[in-house]
Amino acid sequence: MLHLRVISPTEQTDALVRVLEQDAGVTHLTVARGIALEPPGDLVQADVAREAGNKVLADVKALGIVHTGGITLEPVTAVLSDAADRAVRAAPGDPSDAVVWEQLLKETHEESSLNATFVAFLTIACLLASIGVATNSPVTIVGAMVVGPEFGPLAALSVALVRRNWRLARRSILALAVAFPVAMVITLGATLVWEQLGWITTEGVIDAHDVDFIYEVGPFSLVVALLAGAAGMLSLVTAKSAALIGVFISVTTVPAAGYAVVAATIGQWHRAFESTGQLAVNLVGIVVAGVIVLELRPRAGDTAGPLGRFKRAIGMRSAVER
Incomplete structure (x- = not known):
């Protein structure tokens, strides 16, 4: 309640x-x-x-x-x-199916704000990702996934598209369009310094086969993004924070940005472009999945929604009704 x-x-x-x-x-x-x-x-x-x-x-x-x-x-x-x-x-x-739109709009509005904290978290995540790529450390890359705050604006963009809230859509796009380049530029500078210090070598990045999944774009890149976006939106509207953490460590948005920077500094342009493609696929997939989930949830004037009508049709009842 x-x-x-x-x-x-x-x-x-x-x-x-x-x-x-x-x-x-x-x-x-x-x-x-x-x-x-x-x-x-x-x-x-x-x-x-x-x-x-x-x-x-x-x-x-x-x-x-x-x-x-x-x-x-x-x-x-x-x-x-x-x-x-x-x-x-x-x-x-059914209580578990209901979306309280005002509450969701307020939450996503706050998560989509472009501020120093958002940029700082995204920058830290990109730095961790670049270190994970340079050291061939999947654990560090998973840490970067958890730290990355990019799901907030992506979820807000999904809500904005469903509710036709173009102000929120512009706010979300601005947060992503500004924060990602800033974080990547800072990561680029840090990576160049690490290369000068000898902490990163061309061979080290090229031979880092444990993290090839970051830049290799394939059919499952989109599938994983769609599944993660759907799970993330469901966790948001049902307040399942544990599921949301699982979403963070299943998509390669921040790691792809970090890999693109590292690959560019050592002249591996094909990997840099592939990583950028991976980033784009994941961002778009998450937003699309979020929109689909929200469209299937109850809407104003239709409190049961498609899922609710389906459950009634097959005779399912909530725990309270039982």
Whole structure:
């Protein structure tokens, strides 16, 4: 379930309470009159079945409280209540299938920000990848995959394409288009220094066959990117962080960028171009898979969604319904 917290101007509280009372997916409704100081007003709280979240948020936003008060929505890890079970049963669809779009938009908006922290993480990841390539160390490359923050903007771009949010799309593309070149240029400088120090040799990179998968583009390059993108988006909308970590270590976005830099510094241009191709295939594959997953999830006005209708057709029920 989701916990809804609203600061409502006193003159709008009664209308807000009526809206919440009329939705069967809302329970544990409480009102604290005059308790809010900034902005001034009343505090209204409720627990909302996840699959009813889109409608409830739309109804609350229609009151204009976004401008006159404030709305906070956060996931609830555990609820022990018969009333909550009834609310989940009354809401259409299945909690595990529901996407709360406002929540997803806010999360991806933050993850797609171009800032010093994002660039720093991506730069560190590229540096680790270049070291892994130079030393023929798959373990170091896996570390680079985990550190890389690029899935955030890619997920945001998928959400933006599905929701036709072109501002978020531009924000995501800008983050990737600026951060990757910056990280690769810094990695290029570091690699040249390491070559001058004798830490990296042409033979060392050419003979690093344990990391050939980074630049060798094949059919499974796209397949892995699609599978990873689908798993990543599912983990994002269902808050499965462990699955998201698995996504990070399955695609070669950052390692491909690092390999391209190292290969270019030693004149291995064909490998540099192949690595760049691998990077492009993975980026596009993740975004495409994310869009497909979101298109299959419940949409506004269709709370069951294609997956929900299929499950109903074959007689599947949620744990609460059972």
